[in-house]
Amino acid sequence: MARTVLPGGLRVVTEHVAGARSASVGLWVDVGSRDEPGFDPASRGAAHFLEHLLFKGTRRRSAQQIAEEIDAVGGDLNAFTTKEHTCFYAHVLDSDMPLAVDVVCDVVLDGVMAPEDVALERDVVLSEIAGRDDDPEDLLADDFDDLLLGDHPLGGPVVGSEESVAEMTPDVLARFHAAHYVPSRSVLAVAGNVTHAAVLDAVTAGFGDRLTLGDGSWTRPGGVVRPQVPADRLAVREDDTEQAHLMLGVPSVRRSDPRWEAQLVLSTVLGGGTSSRLFQEVRERRGLAYSVYSSTAGYSDLGVLSVYVGCAPERLGTAAGVLRTQLADLARGGVTEAELARARGQLRGEYVLGLEDTSSRMSWLGRRELDGRDSSLDLADSLARIDAVTRSDVAELAADLFATPVSAAVVGPYADADDLPDELREVAG
Incomplete structure (x- = not known):
């Protein structure tokens, strides 16, 4: 480069x-x-x-x-x-x-x-x-x-x-x-x-x-700006859909945080692939939903860790209960050595395979430069940081993140929060 x-x-x-x-x-x-x-x-x-x-x-x-x-x-x-x-x-x-x-x-x-x-x-x-x-x-x-x-x-x-x-x-x-x-x-x-x-x-x-052209005098305010946890942590949008759509999550670490790679591992174990806890428990063992996954978003001052599930309305309560249990289990017990190894391998593969063409390489260059990351660091450095994540890193982060009140949004055939199953209202406190 x-x-x-x-x-x-x-x-x-x-x-x-x-x-x-x-x-x-x-x-x-x-x-x-x-x-x-x-x-x-x-x-x-x-x-x-x-x-x-x-x-x-x-x-x-x-x-x-x-x-x-x-x-x-x-x-x-x-x-x-x-x-x-x-x-x-x-x-x-x-x-x-x-x-x-x-x-x-x-x-x-x-x-x-x-x-x-x-x-x-x-x-x-x-x-x-x-x-x-x-x-x-x-x-x-x-x-x-x-x-x-x-x-x-x-x-x-x-x-x-x-x-x-x-x-x-x-x-x-x-x-x-x-x-x-x-x-x-x-x-x-x-x-x-x-x-x-x-x-x-x-x-x-x-x-x-x-x-x-221009003096570029306007700059984005720096520092970490954390959102205030809303008093009402549940949002419902009534929509005449065949499925109920649920997303829940918490604020998390920003992309420049030293714990960012641990968050990627945590999200991968939780719902990042077909061997993830959510996919296995929600889809494979219980057949509650076709689509279930977790994702992370990293910004300059904060991040978001979220989980999505789409299921039949009559199964929403059971699905929400499973999500709550999986988050609690990760907060209490962290991940196993086998899960850690799979997640690190999955992330390594995604990194490398995702940079096989010139368009993805260009995006990698542009994003890294705008993020202010050290231009001397290359793909090998990113892979090394993933390999350096330990079980204790993930366990500490999970305990920290999931101690935060969970917020949940729902789109489906529900007029208001009173129409939602009790298990979901309990998840969002």
């Missing part, structure tokens, strides 16, 4: 991938939905809205020209927004890397954001929100975050709400873009059959005088 910080603050990180014939280019911006409330109360959903809007044209390219240039080389151009990051990326043949860098930089830094395009793309974003509202699992995840995180900046959906998007103005979007989408808050990550020198040449040509 090679890394250069250009005079305007743009960080360029590259990796040559032996045997590749492609290049993946990603311009990562250190901005996400969590940065909206602190910027302007009217900007909820602005980062995601801009993800759409910036593809509508630049001063040099129309939306059609952007599409045609990438299609003409058989490439792929897209973007995604998270709570803390936004990434605009392209995957092309190695020979077309300079074009990809130029298009991606042009889109992100020089979008026109015309009022007529704001009006047009507003309908597209509202359609996306409507599609989310048709998916019970998406609704459940948003309800769970709202319940667990409350007024914390990480609370609220990335896409915003129908109300916030409907009222989003071109002025709010333009100010949000000017404050955040600048080289000093950006990382250009490139992986594939490339050299660092060639990428730097492409960056200089692609950015031009935009390399010093």
Whole structure:
């Protein structure tokens, strides 16, 4: 891996991938939905809205020209927004890397954001929100975050709400873009059959005088900001679904915490695969549900450990009781040596197999740089940290996390909490 910080603050990180014939280019911006409330109360959903809007044209390219240039080389151009990051990326043949860098930089830094395009793309974003509202699992995840995180900046959906998007103005979007989408808050990550020198040449040509665009004076508040545990730890959304959907969990450690790898092991043992405790107990032994799993989310100041199960409404009480028992067992007894070995092996395999293509390597580079991780650390260092996790590490973390009151969100045929089975109301206290 090679890394250069250009005079305007743009960080360029590259990796040559032996045997590749492609290049993946990603311009990562250190901005996400969590940065909206602190910027302007009217900007909820602005980062995601801009993800759409910036593809509508630049001063040099129309939306059609952007599409045609990438299609003409058989490439792929897209973007995604998270709570803390936004990434605009392209995957092309190695020979077309300079074009990809130029298009991606042009889109992100020089979008026109015309009022007529704001009006047009507003309908597209509202359609996306409507599609989310048709998916019970998406609704459940948003309800769970709202319940667990409350007024914390990480609370609220990335896409915003129908109300916030409907009222989003071109002025709010333009100010949000000017404050955040600048080289000093950006990382250009490139992986594939490339050299660092060639990428730097492409960056200089692609950015031009935009390399010093904006002063990047806005910074995300630092430090650990913990959400307050809500007094009401149970949220219910009535929906005419065939299944009941349940998500429960607790605040956990942030991704820079020394215990992060222990949390990954804990989540893997709990519900990270077909040999996990939840899969074996809920699905294999009892046949209570088809889908059951645990997951972790790590942010700059906190994390979330959650468990999901989807089952027939009449089985929700039994399933919730099993989840509660499994969490309590982990808090009391930790994990066995066999479980620890399986979890570490599973995580090692997922790490390595997940980095087999240039797109995943590019994402690895971009995320690590934005996270502020030591650029000298490579995949071997990450694997070593997983191997270093001990049973006592996991046991101590489980006891700590599951001593916290559990919050639970439900989507299904329930008018309110009184309609829920007693076992579930007991889980959420």
